Amino acid sequence: MPRLSPAGELDAVALETALLEAWKSEDAFRTSIQRREHGAPFIFLEGPPTANGKPGIHHVVARTYKDLVCRWKTMEGFKVERKGGWDTHGLPVEIEVQKRLDLLSNESIEEFGMDKFNQACRESVWTYEAAWREMTERMAYWVDLDNPYVTLHNDYIESSWWALKQMFDKGLLYRGHKVLPYCPQTGTSYSSHEVALGYKEVKEPSVYVKFKLVGDSASILAWTTTPWTLPGNVGLAVGPEVTYVRCKVREAAGENWQGAGGADVGEELILAKDLMKDVLRHHVDIMEEFPGSSLVGKGYEPLFPEAIDAGDSDSAWTVLEADWVTTTDGTGVVHTAVMYGEDDYNLGMAAGLPAQHTVNMEGEFVAGTHPELDGRYVKSCDETIIALLSSSKGTNGTGPESGLLYREKDYLHDYPHCWRTDHPLLYYAMDSWFVRMTAVKEKLLEFNDNVEWAPDWVGEGRFGEWLRNVKDWAISRERYWGTPLPVWRSATGEMKCVGSIQELQNEVAKAVAAGIENPDCPDDVDLHRPVVDGFTLISDTGEIMHREPFVMDCWFDSGCAPFAQWHHPFDGGERFNASFPVDYICEGVDQTRGWFYTLLAVSATVFDSMAYKRCLSLGLILDAEGKKMSKSRGNIVDPWDHFNREGADATRWYMVTAGAPWNPLKFDSNGVRETYAKMFLTFWNVYKFHVDYAALDGFDPEETDSPIEHRPALDRWILSKLHTVAQDYHQEFVNWNYHKACRDLEEFVVNDVSNWYVRRSRRRLWDEADSDDKLACQHTLHEVLTLVCRLVAPIAPFMVDTVHRALTGESVHNADWPVGTPGSLEGATADAWDEAAAAATATLPPQDVHLEGVMTLVRELAEAGRRVRVDAGRRQRLPCAQGWLVAGPDLTPYHDLLCEELNVEAIRIEDDLDRFQRIELAPNFRALAPKARAEVNNVAKAIRESEHPNALLKDIEDGGAEVLGVLVERSDVDVKRVEREGFAAQTVEVELDGETVHVTLVLDMNDSPELQSKGMARDITRRIQAKRKDLNLEMEATVSLKIWLKEAPEIGEADRTWIAHETRATAIEFHVDSDGPEHAERFEVDGARVAFTVE
């Protein structure tokens, strides 16, 4: 190991960048894994980011949590491989490219050329790869970016195809006709998780429409918020159990009627009874009440007779029953347009309604709907439709005089919009491919139950809820850039799903043999459009088959990651079999319906298995104001701002300590700075203190020895405390409470190590002569620092590596976890933490709980001393002749320490407790309340305010005291000893060996010339030391001093010598009763005037 050398000043950024170089040249990441070659595997799976967006601070958060768990597990002896990944397909890529190339529609893409377009997508995907790589490296996220999985690679796609074929063969992949949210602008339908991205609140006209019954004078009222669906109306749905009324308009509506529509006096309307008040704006007479079932089967006149051809349907334009009809809003009658609503479609299919489109794929009314509507974008037709309906006798000239519109009303609701283009989506019946998730719902729930979620409520609540409402997964997209759906289909519906390149080649060969012309299909055929579209296959019955012209939902790609990253099963399957299901994944909570779901969906359908055993779901990252970070708000924090200022260590440590991982993180730049100043600067200075002296003394931790049991209590204390802290730290890691772990460790470093251990040990190292004590201190510091480095390493990997290397000659990232390395043991698994194995491999110093308690008491007393002095107005440097300790354990080993801290000449133990202490009695409510019941407060008051607490306590101890009729026993009261008034004293309370002890510190306020002399000497010394520091003198440099005193206490010979020694003065002159020369430094203390010069 290298000789310890001085640390120098801290430059965190320089330190980190230097380490990055070292890691690179040592191949440190790979080495750290190779060292665990024989460890039990801990399988991590990277959720692939897309590299066509710039990485932001929220990516740093996610990557920190991924990294820290992997580093931690590695230190525990597990073998943790970390393959990178890139998500490279999908709509975001296409939209980006469309914008850049000004291709606004699918037609323009096809005109431009699908091959050229996809080539542009393929390149666009890597736009920010370099930025991602730089960020990833700079923050020290150790992941293999040299061999990542990439969803656009043939190997990856081939595995995805294989998975689809598994689904196809199991009958889980099917072609359907379903109503889906559809965006005419992008020409594609969306799955539910994409739809969820785009809800927006909008105000739209909703209309109440009269449907005139055939052979009846009445009209049925129905309501819709989408007037554009009215031309497609072919049915009305009523609830069979719902009560409806037929009512007659009694008088004309009032003046305050708003908007179009109306009804004539005497007109008859039918609607749900419960909704009359909400809907009707006329006074009416109820003529009849009846259940919905009696309306079923009645025919009515179409609103737009030209729009739909009923064909051979005899249910078109009749009243149907549906049990899902409610009376929460509308009229209790649901307008049904088969092609534009999910319920509508299902009802229409069941009832045999004609399934015809009135709207085309561009979102325009088809020719023949109505002369005023044909060819127009449906969302801009609301006004026209309202006008048509409200004209006299309505659109068909046979309606009521008042028109077909009863009312219009603005309706405020959230409506799904395209998450890329912001246009409203249309629910639209279309051809699509689905994965039958509903068939595996029970499995999904069962697998999910076995996942360890952090926090647990995401799994049970949010994700569980999603699974309980699972719908079939619409996985096809009418797009260009993505994994092509590998299904070929003939005109008669014969289908073939291709599961590999080899299979494709065979099928192509078969087709060619049958005389169908085909392009070449080499081994490296590009598995993208338009190449795969070019292949024409032949069915088993000899029919021509074309590929279904869809690509896959890109979420399907990432859901295949567990096996597609290894090109399973084409690679032989070993890697996959050894690494599935994975042990750990971690992403933002927004992935609940995204990656968390698709991983499970794919593994459940393909492998009948869970996909991951543990999932850490991270909270969103917000700005310092609590607003979501977004490009449009311009409140995105650039990670480099902090990487280049406080460094990645401080940034990572801050993010982890700022709150629980799953809580939203308010990212505050000041917090990073604070973390740097507190944690890292302090740690560095402790390290510097150690190595600077170690270098001076030529300390060698391996050549020397200092048995812990022979070291002073202070050393044994900090080591014991470290043991306790390390175990708690580990336990919090296990519980996913990294924030608590790190807050406690930071507290330990700053408070226990720096502010107490190092401060108390400073003088021990100043001593130039070798001594057991100095050696003990050096070993202790060495051990504490080394161990803290290892605990910090997973979270903030830089500074501690520098320190660890300097102290031990080895990288901390090759070091073992101090709490144990059970992963390195034969037969270990990542699922169970082997307590015995951990204990056997732990490298913690001995623990002494009693000692920890005693030291807490000592520190409390030292602090109490300062309080006493402040209260008594006695300055800190003026010694007291003596201090008394009243009660508590024997602190004799700490008397020297306490004398220094308290600045007293001697510590005495006072045996007569009553001399300085009195008793206070406090009620113990938990015990007293059940007895005293309602009187408890009065009893408590009486106990607290007792005139003679000593006597009362004696009675209580002698068998109980009667207080306000309640027998108070010993367990009903807490006894507290506090200092008596009139003394310069403070009482501290400390838990020691399971009991509460009260110790009083009393300081002697009497003065003497000797004390005054000593106090003066200390004040002078402190000023000279400050001056030495001002002058930037070397620690060893000697000086000569001149001191002038006026109206000051006389300084004794011993104290004069002491000043000289402390300040390394080789010559010292004292002049009494003089103000000294002009140029001298001067100060005043308690009325004494002092001047001095330092040369």
Place this chain on the structure above:
RNA sequence: GCGCGGGUGGCUUAGUCGGUUAGAGCACCCGGCUGAUAACCGGGAGGUCGCAGGUUCAAGUCCUGCCUCGCGCACCA
């Protein structure tokens, strides 16, 4: 609308089984200490624990309702 998670001094947060004086850090003020670091120590100011009810001898903590922020679901006709 339904579900989940929050709301504690100016800011960030802790708060166990309900136990009577709500604890810390940052910032602020006063004092002290320092060959100790952007440090440290003592003291101070600053809190209707989101609001309103309720249960209880006792509520930041449990219950109900409401307000508010975030997230998710569904927005249906």
